[in-house]
Amino acid sequence: MTESNPAIAAAVAHLRRLSNKHLYGGKLQDPISGMAFPVVSPATRKEVGSAAQGDAKDVEAAVRAARAAQPAWAAMSPRARGRQLVEAAKQLNDHTEEIAALLALETGKAIRTECRVEAKVLADAFEFYGGLGSELKGETVPFASNMLTFTQREPIGVVAAIIPWNVPLLLMALKIAPAMVAGNTVIVKSAEEAPMSTLYVVEILSKLLPPGVVNILSGDGPTCGTPLISHPSIGKITFTGSVATGKIIAHAAADRLIPTTLELGGKSPMLVFKDADLERTVAGAVSGMRFTRQGQSCTAASRIFVHNSLLDKFVQSLSDKVNAMVIGDPLDEKTDIGTIISDQQYDRVKSYIALGEQSKGVQALHLSRLPQAPELKNGLFIQPVIFTGVGNDDRLAREEIFGPVTCVIGFDDDEDAIRMANDSDFGLAATVWTSDLKTALNATKRLQAGFVQVNQNIVVQPGLSYGGVKQSGLGKEASLEAMLDHFTSKKTIIMNMD
Ligand code: ADP
Numbered sequence: 362m363t364e365s366n367p368a369i370a371a372a373v374a375h376l377r378r379l380s381n382k383h384l385y386g387g388k389l390q391d392p393i394s395g396m397a398f399p400v401v402s403p404a405t406r407k408e409v410g411s412a413a414q415g416d417a418k419d420v421e422a423a424v425r426a427a428r429a430a431q432p433a434w435a436a437m438s439p440r441a442r443g444r445q446l447v448e449a450a451k452q453l454n455d456h457t458e459e460i461a462a463l464l465a466l467e468t469g470k471a472i473r474t475e476c477r478v479e480a481k482v483l484a485d486a487f488e489f490y491g492g493l494g495s496e497l498k499g500e501t502v503p504f505a506s507n508m509l510t511f512t513q514r515e516p517i518g519v520v521a522a523i524i525p526w527n528v529p530l531l532l533m534a535l536k537i538a539p540a541m542v543a544g545n546t547v548i549v550k551s552a553e554e555a556p557m558s559t560l561y562v563v564e565i566l567s568k569l570l571p572p573g574v575v576n577i578l579s580g581d582g583p584t585c586g587t588p589l590i591s592h593p594s595i596g597k598i599t600f601t602g603s604v605a606t607g608k609i610i611a612h613a614a615a616d617r618l619i620p621t622t623l624e625l626g627g628k629s630p631m632l633v634f635k636d637a638d639l640e641r642t643v644a645g646a647v648s649g650m651r652f653t654r655q656g657q658s659c660t661a662a663s664r665i666f667v668h669n670s671l672l673d674k675f676v677q678s679l680s681d682k683v684n685a686m687v688i689g690d691p692l693d694e695k696t697d698i699g700t701i702i703s704d705q706q707y708d709r710v711k712s713y714i715a716l717g718e719q720s721k722g723v724q725a726l727h728l729s730r731l732p733q734a735p736e737l738k739n740g741l742f743i744q745p746v747i748f749t750g751v752g753n754d755d756r757l758a759r760e761e762i763f764g765p766v767t768c769v770i771g772f773d774d775d776e777d778a779i780r781m782a783n784d785s786d787f788g789l790a791a792t793v794w795t796s797d798l799k800t801a802l803n804a805t806k807r808l809q810a811g812f813v814q815v816n817q818n819i820v821v822q823p824g825l826s827y828g829g830v831k832q833s834g835l836g837k838e839a840s841l842e843a844m845l846d847h848f849t850s851k852k853t854i855i856m857n858m859d
Contacts, residue, residue, distance in 0.1 A: 387572025430573025
């Protein structure tokens, strides 16, 4: 890792400067708890910073700041609020390199294939929502000729946004940008594995927005998350993370009858029918498996159903492509695949790989090569694995592994493929690969998933509603509908004109 690169050197300096700080009320703040925890690079295993550990007192102070700022923020015209977000997008674009380097340092995601892309989409999300202020419209309702009946959309108040570590910047933006344009103030609770890049982004935002509009606390779930989700002044919780935590949040919200948006796990199927264009499909599988993010994605194509007539060629060609990918230093521009986020996740992914290796009839293809550089020898790198011979009922095909692991499962009958794809607790995303329109339409209609693509596998984009069904969650993100449905409450007003 080279600190002679100015963006990396700046990121290292930000890590020091922002260590042991929350940000609320427009200022960096020391933790009232007096506690902190180390931030460790998963590539070098060296401590690169230290994050403030929030507790109930920190939550109280941040909520007070957010509550104080909300009425004046809500009183601004929506377009004026939006303009501030568009300005924020420009600032974020100006800082893309530093943001990307910081993200790579703390998460181990590769800078070229992941972090820079995420930093750009982050800015794009602010620009997108910044332009939607004038869409916070109500309706006139033709109720009676002597009554003027209309609806208006009002902000909810203070929104808690709880985010995970896998795509922390984009997922934070998809929550806080629509919440703020709609007139809410926000408190982010960052993920303990990736607290610093989000803090840096919130610092950039807070220099442009009125104090208290955007606030962020770091800390673990029980100590910092619990007091936040149960605080009586929080009017809405928006969350991305595990199914287990999603249910805890839904229970906490039910106790106070407040709304939630929950983006949870996935076991997303990719269906390759017999008339698929093989080359295009293999390229789609490479991006779909999200191996450049070490498979740490809820939408990762982790079950690939391939027509048996294509199976051998597909596996061979996919293996060749993955073999050519470079695993290495996340800050190196040549690297395609970085590290797993933490020891805990590393052990978890390894245990699934061991399970596959011990299962009868299952073959494991371990692809690419681990990095050899001495400074990376303790890094949390895992060679991508493609399993064949797995049954759709096996744990490998049912549980979310969140690592660079995919199961390729053959089929003869198209109906079987759709049935197996739907036979899952999850329903987040799916892709369909075919050159036949009828096959494509039949599959897209019948797949139980919130985000279905045909002959492509792009990631979440601002403007496209994203969210799952079944255990994958409740509600949508990334679109206009997401802002209107999830960050406003609708009031009906009836004026008697007699
Ligand atoms: P993962 O297993 O991917 O880390 P989690 O669901 O545990 O997913 O974490 C996602 C986010 O939820 C993190 O910011 C984490 O700190 C937070 N979190 C975990 N437990 C709780 C909780 N009980 N209350 C509120 N937030 C929590």
